[in-house]
Amino acid sequence: MEKVLDKKSFPQWVKKLSSYTVYAPVQEDEVWNYEVITNPEQVNLDFPNTVLSPKKIIFPQREVYLEFSASNEDGLEVKEVLPEEEPSVIFGVRPCDARALTLTDKVFGGDFEDIYYWKRRNQVALVGLACHTPPSPNCFCLSVDGSPFSKEGLDVLMSDLGSKYFVEAFSKKGEQLINPAKTLFKPPTEKDKKELDKNRTEAKKRISRQIQNIKKIPPKLKGMFDSSLWDEESMSCLRCGICTYLCPTCHCFDINDEIFSSSPLSGKRIRTWDNCQFPDFTMHSSGHNPRQGKASRLRQRIMHKFQYFVERYKNYQCTGCGRCISRCPVGIDIIEVLDKVSSYEG
Amino acid sequence: MAEEFEPKIVAFLCKWCSSAGSDLAGVSRMEYPPNVVPIQVMCSGSVSPLYVLSAFNKGADGVLVSGCHPGDCHYIKGNFYARRRIALVKRLLDFIGLEPQRFQMSWVSAAEGTKYTQIIKDFVQELKPLGPQTKLRRDL
Amino acid sequence: MVNLEDLKKEAKTVLEEGKVKYIIGYEKSANGLMPVPGFIKSPEEVEKLIWTPACVYNLTKFLVDEKRRKSREKKPDERPVGLVVKGCDSRALVVLLQEKFINRDDVFIIGVSCEETGVIDEKKLIKKLKGKKAEKIEFDEKDNFIVTTQEGKVKIAASEVLAERCLECKANSPVIYDVLLGEKAKRSVDNPFQSLEKIESLPERERWKFWKEQLSKCIRCYACRSVCPMCYCDECVADTINFAVTADTTAEEKAQKIKWLEKSPVKSENFVYHLVRAIHLAGRCIDCGECERVCPLDIPIRFLNKKLEKDAKELFDYEAGFDPEQPSLVSSFKDEDPEDFIR
Numbered sequence: 057m058e059k060v061l062d063k064k065s066f067p068q069w070v071k072k073l074s075s076y077t078v079y080a081p082v083q084e085d086e087v088w089n090y091e092v093i094t095n096p097e098q099v100n101l102d103f104p105n106t107v108l109s110p111k112k113i114i115f116p117q118r119e120v121y122l123e124f125s126a127s128n129e130d131g132l133e134v135k136e137v138l139p140e141e142e143p144s145v146i147f148g149v150r151p152c153d154a155r156a157l158t159l160t161d162k163v164f165g166g167d168f169e170d171i172y173y174w175k176r177r178n179q180v181a182l183v184g185l186a187c188h189t190p191p192s193p194n195c196f197c198l199s200v201d202g203s204p205f206s207k208e209g210l211d212v213l214m215s216d217l218g219s220k221y222f223v224e225a226f227s228k229k230g231e232q233l234i235n236p237a238k239t240l241f242k243p244p245t246e247k248d249k250k251e252l253d254k255n256r257t258e259a260k261k262r263i264s265r266q267i268q269n270i271k272k273i274p275p276k277l278k279g280m281f282d283s284s285l286w287d288e289e290s291m292s293c294l295r296c297g298i299c300t301y302l303c304p305t306c307h308c309f310d311i312n313d314e315i316f317s318s319s320p321l322s323g324k325r326i327r328t329w330d331n332c333q334f335p336d337f338t339m340h341s342s343g344h345n346p347r348q349g350k351a352s353r354l355r356q357r358i359m360h361k362f363q364y365f366v367e368r369y370k371n372y373q374c375t376g377c378g379r380c381i382s383r384c385p386v387g388i389d390i391i392e393v394l395d396k397v398s399s400y401e402g
Numbered sequence: 403m404a405e406e407f408e409p410k411i412v413a414f415l416c417k418w419c420s421s422a423g424s425d426l427a428g429v430s431r432m433e434y435p436p437n438v439v440p441i442q443v444m445c446s447g448s449v450s451p452l453y454v455l456s457a458f459n460k461g462a463d464g465v466l467v468s469g470c471h472p473g474d475c476h477y478i479k480g481n482f483y484a485r486r487r488i489a490l491v492k493r494l495l496d497f498i499g500l501e502p503q504r505f506q507m508s509w510v511s512a513a514e515g516t517k518y519t520q521i522i523k524d525f526v527q528e529l530k531p532l533g534p535q536t537k538l539r540r541d542l
Numbered sequence: 543m544v545n546l547e548d549l550k551k552e553a554k555t556v557l558e559e560g561k562v563k564y565i566i567g568y569e570k571s572a573n574g575l576m577p578v579p580g581f582i583k584s585p586e587e588v589e590k591l592i593w594t595p596a597c598v599y600n601l602t603k604f605l606v607d608e609k610r611r612k613s614r615e616k617k618p619d620e621r622p623v624g625l626v627v628k629g630c631d632s633r634a635l636v637v638l639l640q641e642k643f644i645n646r647d648d649v650f651i652i653g654v655s656c657e658e659t660g661v662i663d664e665k666k667l668i669k670k671l672k673g674k675k676a677e678k679i680e681f682d683e684k685d686n687f688i689v690t691t692q693e694g695k696v697k698i699a700a701s702e703v704l705a706e707r708c709l710e711c712k713a714n715s716p717v718i719y720d721v722l723l724g725e726k727a728k729r730s731v732d733n734p735f736q737s738l739e740k741i742e743s744l745p746e747r748e749r750w751k752f753w754k755e756q757l758s759k760c761i762r763c764y765a766c767r768s769v770c771p772m773c774y775c776d777e778c779v780a781d782t783i784n785f786a787v788t789a790d791t792t793a794e795e796k797a798q799k800i801k802w803l804e805k806s807p808v809k810s811e812n813f814v815y816h817l818v819r820a821i822h823l824a825g826r827c828i829d830c831g832e833c834e835r836v837c838p839l840d841i842p843i844r845f846l847n848k849k850l851e852k853d854a855k856e857l858f859d860y861e862a863g864f865d866p867e868q869p870s871l872v873s874s875f876k877d878e879d880p881e882d883f884i885r
Binding site: 451452455456459472479482483485486487489490491492493494495496497498499500501506507508509521524537538539540541542 | 741742746747748749750751752753754779802803804806808809810811813814817818820821824846849850853854857858871872873874875877879880881883884885
Binding site for chain 3: 085086087107108117118193194265291292294295296297298301302310312314315326328331334335336341343350381383385386387388389391392
């Protein structure tokens with residue numbers, strides 16, 4: 057389904073979606089993040105890039121699995137907790153972040169379906185916003201099979217045409233978003249389509265960063281487990297968790313029993329994001345940690361994204377959003393690291 | 403009628419003075435409010451700020467750190483270290499907006515059973531109008 | 543103004559003479575404005591060094607790594623490491639020396655003076671340039687920076703884009719060094735606690751509201767901890783495994799171990815983390831402002847440290863990072879320390 061929507065009518069569209077929980081990028085100081093919107097006028101799609109991707113809504117940093125309490129004499133009373141199933145829609149999803157969800161879909165789907173993930177995933181509709189200009193100077197989606205107007209994972213894609221949006225729906229979920237506000241949308245003219253094509257050609261050109269010879273990287277990495285490159289490249293790494301926590305595709309988690317009261321016992325079993333850059337990640341109960349230094353942690357991040365994941369799922373586990381580059385406190389640049397992998401000899 | 407709020411106080415009492423002072427209050431059958439959970443520590447100087455934060459985190463409405471009077475410390479100077487450290491913690495907690503009445507320090511010697519009961523009585527009276535401490539309490 | 547060529551010359555000399563193992567300095571990055579920490583191992587590599595107003599990092603942090611690396615080596619190279627420090631960074635070094643975490647012989651200090659200015663806040667610069675991408679930034683005469691964008695050069699008053707910490711700086715030039723580049727100048731700072739006082743003056747309820755909102759945002763990436771040169775503990779209360787486990791540690795001991803805070807990034811646990819972090823830096827933080835710079839959520843955590851810095855000065859007349867011989871704030875006392883708050 058292809059339509060155009062006047063920019064002025066956009067808040068009215070959002071208003072029609074009152075049966076949904078609506079998320080959109082919200083600015084606080086200099087930071088943009090997806091938050092629940094209560095006032096449709098509040099939605100502003102003129103944003104660079106959010107700090108966290110929509111991953112934080114579908115795979116929240118903290119998820120309650122179950123609650124337990126020693127309320128009776130027989131022992132523990134355990135209650136399963138599942139996410140509430142409420143239809144929601146996220147506006148302003150960048151194509152790279154939507155693609156990232158198609159990757160976490162693979163991880164949380166397949167032989168074993170993670171119900172916590174899917175309860176939310178199945179209920180959410182993703183309305184994308186094509187990147188006419190790259191939202192970050194470190195965008196490199198073209199290098200990892202993406203594009204600034206990729207529709208992968210999206211239900212709807214909106215593209216800016218100046219005074220209006222070109223709106224495409226790719227799924228039933230997407231059409232259901234448009235149907236209640238049908239009158240606001242008009243069929244696109246030939247001129248609109250031409251302009252869209254022109255914008256898209258230009259958008260691609262505006263992405264300045266790219267990974268050289270990406271195709272060669274996964275096989276190359278295979279022989280580089282013991283390479284000294286990791287020591288060199290990780291010299292400045294601080295072992296913080298920014299790169300992985302901000303990554304739209306990283307999905308490692310930890311499960312802990314968190315105690316609210318020890319007498320009488322009550323608490324919750326909780327899943328939180330975990331982070332391969334932290335010192336206690338991969339720590340064995342013996343106290344031994346097979347990933348001792350930071351070199352092995354940087355290696356893990358790169359290997360997971362560009363070798364292990366490729367072997368298993370035939371995709372890079374990276375969609376080129378550039379967050380890890382922009383936000384790294386010491387300027388470790390995944391593109392540079394991969395370029396060095398490409399040219400590594402020895 | 404709603405029951406009156408009874409604050410819960412976690413008191414870190416040094417073994418040599420304040421804890422003995424509270425014992426004296428006990429064996430002398432002095433009356434004071436039963437709102438205190440006493441925790442005996444070897445010295446007020448051994449009270450890590452983490453203990454204080456953890457007490458608030460686990461639901462204390464007030465926290466008291468009590469040690470020997472200056473000059474009386476069993477370890478010569480532990481209470482002087484405590485004095486500095488607690489002053490800093492107290493100011494920091496005030497800075498983040500915790501009611502300053504919720505965190506107190508006192509000098510109570512082994513002979514000051516009466517002073518101990520008075521400190522607790524006053525503390526409870528000051529905490530009652532504040533209601534339960536929810537700011538730093540675990541919200542898991 | 544510090545002449546980059548002088549810096550390179552000094553670096554080259556010590557490397558050629560074999561006086562240092564390697565030099566930790568600021569290196570030009572392939573990607574735009576911000577440099578990266580550089581590890582210069584040979585005289586030829588000295589050309590990579592730069593000195594610009596974007597040299598924000600406190601490189602002292604890397605001495606922690608160096609010490610760990612060295613302790614693992616069987617026959618370590620005993621020569622010192624060359625380290626480029628700004629005024630604030632040099633104060634961090636003083637604290638590490640005071641705490642005997644490093645020895646004076648382990649480091650060859652190349653001090654660079656910020657003179658009348660300081661380093662930029664990247665976010666301020668981006669805002670100021672309104673969409674234009676800065677490719678280069680240089681010191682200029684007096685209080686100006688020259689920024690090169692795709693559309694040419696612009697002159698910007700330093701005060702507009704300086705990091706907050708620089709506006710309240712107590713040491714524009716290094717307090718300890720083996721060689722010093724640039725002038726020992728000092729920009730006058732009326733009140734080093736100016737920004738803090740805005741929060742202090744709020745009523746209690748507003749202060750709580752402020753911190754509740756700010757700290758609730760925290761995702762516990764621990765970048766503030768990781769970037770801090772004083773955060774060198776082998777074990778941290780914030781980690782789920784926060785004690786030394788050996789082959790002899792029993793399952794029971796592990797189970798009994800106190801968990802001071804939970805991994806959930808909720809308000810209460812975030813407060814425990816941030817307050818512990820602040821307290822642990824009392825009398826040690828030298829306000830290099832790195833914790834705040836790296837925070838991806840822009841939480842103004844520097845104020846927590848700043849508050850303790852102010853209290854240490856007010857209550858105990860203590861200032862960190864000037865004298866490696868002075869006893870540390872919390873392991874010393876004076877008879878006349880205030881006790882009016884004690885019952």
